[in-house]
Every structure is written in structure tokens, then in C-alpha cells.
Amino acid sequence: MCRVVVAALKAGNEQVKLDVQRIASFGEQDWLPSTPQELCGRLLSTIYLGMKEQSSEETRSRAERLAKAIGANHQTVWIDSVYQATRDLLTQATNFEPHFAVHGGTNQENLALQNIQARSRMVTAYYFAQLMCTVRERPGGGSLLVLGSGNVDECLRGYLTKYDCSSADINPIGSISKMDLKKFIAWAQTEFDLPILQEFLEATPTAELTPHDPDAPQADEEEMGMSYAELSVFGRLRKEHRLGPFGMFERLIHEWRDQHSPREIADKVKRFHHFYAINRHKMTTMTPAYHAEEYSPDDNRYDLRPFLYPAFYKSFSFEKIDEKVELLEKRARKEQ
Numbered sequence: 001m002c003r004v005v006v007a008a009l010k011a012g013n014e015q016v017k018l019d020v021q022r023i024a025s026f027g028e029q030d031w032l033p034s035t036p037q038e039l040c041g042r043l044l045s046t047i048y049l050g051m052k053e054q055s056s057e058e059t060r061s062r063a064e065r066l067a068k069a070i071g072a073n074h075q076t077v078w079i080d081s082v083y084q085a086t087r088d089l090l091t092q093a094t095n096f097e098p099h100f101a102v103h104g105g106t107n108q109e110n111l112a113l114q115n116i117q118a119r120s121r122m123v124t125a126y127y128f129a130q131l132m133c134t135v136r137e138r139p140g141g142g143s144l145l146v147l148g149s150g151n152v153d154e155c156l157r158g159y160l161t162k163y164d165c166s167s168a169d170i171n172p173i174g175s176i177s178k179m180d181l182k183k184f185i186a187w188a189q190t191e192f193d194l195p196i197l198q199e200f201l202e203a204t205p206t207a208e209l210t211p212h213d214p215d216a217p218q219a220d221e222e223e224m225g226m227s228y229a230e231l232s233v234f235g236r237l238r239k240e241h242r243l244g245p246f247g248m249f250e251r252l253i254h255e256w257r258d259q260h261s262p263r264e265i266a267d268k269v270k271r272f273h274h275f276y277a278i279n280r281h282k283m284t285t286m287t288p289a290y291h292a293e294e295y296s297p298d299d300n301r302y303d304l305r306p307f308l309y310p311a312f313y314k315s316f317s318f319e320k321i322d323e324k325v326e327l328l329e330k331r332a333r334k335e336q
Contacts, residue, residue, distance in 0.1 A: 002036035037071025114209035118164030158279020174289025175296035245317035277309040
């Protein structure tokens, strides 16, 4: 966006000039940016919200170096004290002390402690957004819009915390799948001369919400039980091709026949629809997105189907999938 604005300024667009001076001059008369980075520094504030035990140095460094490359006003903030204070509230009230799974806690304790961090990031982001203009002494103060970070695949799978950093004022990537986002990043790396983006393409997707375990590092795709590439396929088949569980299975046993057995495909299709159904309630709170694709699962403004579904595991579609798997396996045994 900043590149487009600076190009318009160089082309002599008077309206853009007036808008830039009104929004980004910070009271400096006749100020105009000479580079996209200079404009970005006036418009975009970024914040890395880390936990010293959970967050990796690699992730923090990538955030700082990307912010520097694009010119954003960047802050690194550790939220350990906020997390600990919230965690201690339950202990003070009930004498129960929750633990992460790696420290002997249950899955429920593990998830609750992760969610404290995720939701604290949302609250902190809004706090900074409301006051950064004041901190930077922008005449008249004002506040910033908070940008969301949840993509289509995470929404479909429900792989996000309700009211975490997916909650914002607007989500620029809310209607785009992870695979298309990676294609855009690869294009931008060259087009915008941002070599740092290659590190984002190569990094293993991880929420970094649990204490680091070198023997079992937290990884998104392992926790979801499916890859982002597979999620992208499920999302397109669900929306663009209007396929339910059995129709999706019927199609994928042909398209994925060289990659997975019918039973493996059945498990993946059923897992996707199961989590799609039980996490559908999260979509009612999702931040409005800029819609650039046809496969968006945004129910409030784009996909008017219901968000409450009965359990899929005893459904007609799943029974038909099981019947077809048995038939295919029986046929395969006869051919052997």
C-alpha cells in the first residue's frame, strides 16, 4: 500500500498528497515521504508479543528484521508478567495450580494456559493501538486499527483461540488460504526486494504457546492432524465445489490415490469435518476480512450457512464413507 501511495505522490496526485499530510505528517508542515518505508513508519506499528520460556529467538529476530525492512515502527514486548498474573487468579481463588502438559498437566490445563497467552496478546495489541499515537506525539492523538492474523485454513479447522490475535478491527488475510499466502510472500520477496521473507516461507508454522521441548517441539500441522496444503484442498472442495463429507471423500480417493490409502483419506476427511463442525462457533466472532477469494468460510458476511451442526461421527455421510472404505479394501484383497 505504501508503495502505491508513494508512486501516486511522485506522479503528482494532489488528493493523495493532502491525505498523506493529514494522516501521517505528525504536524510537520509540508512533510511528504520519500520512500515507502518512511511512510510505513508513520502508519504501521508492529509489536512482537513473546514469552521468554515459550518464544524462540528465531521468531523474535524474524519479526524485528521484517519490521526494519519495511520501515514499521516496531516494539518487542514480553507478556510473561501478564500471563503469570492471570494464571495466579485461579490458584488464589481455588488453590488449584494448572500446569502445561510437558510439566505433568492435563490436556485441559495445557490448553487453558495456552489460551491465556493468546488472549493476552489481543488485549495488549489493542492497548498499544489506542496509545501509540499519543506515545509518538501525533497531534490530536487518535488510535490505530488492529490488524488480524487468522487465515482461511485456521478458520476452517478452528485452529485458533476465540478472542485471541485473530480478533481485530480488520483482517487483511482473513479470506485467503495459507497456500495462497505463501505464493504471495514468495512473489513479494522478489517484487519488493525483501529477502527476509524467505525465512518465513521456510519456518515451521508454530504457535509457540507451550514451554520448549526439544524432543517434541510444538508444530501447527502435527497438532491439527493435517497439513496446511490438505486444509487448502478441503476448503476449496467444501466451498467452491459444494462437497460434503462423502462427496469430498469420493473425489479424494481418486485425486490422492498415489499419496494415501482409502482409509487414510477417510480419516483425514472425517477429521476435517469433525473439527469444522465443533469449531464453527468461532466464526461468528471472526474479524471482518477483505474478501479476495471464493473459498472464504466467513459466515457473517460471506457464507450464510448455519454455524451449529450435529456431531458428524454418527452421520449418514460418515457411514457412507466407512461403507465405501470397506468395499474398496475388500476389492483390494481379492485383487491380491
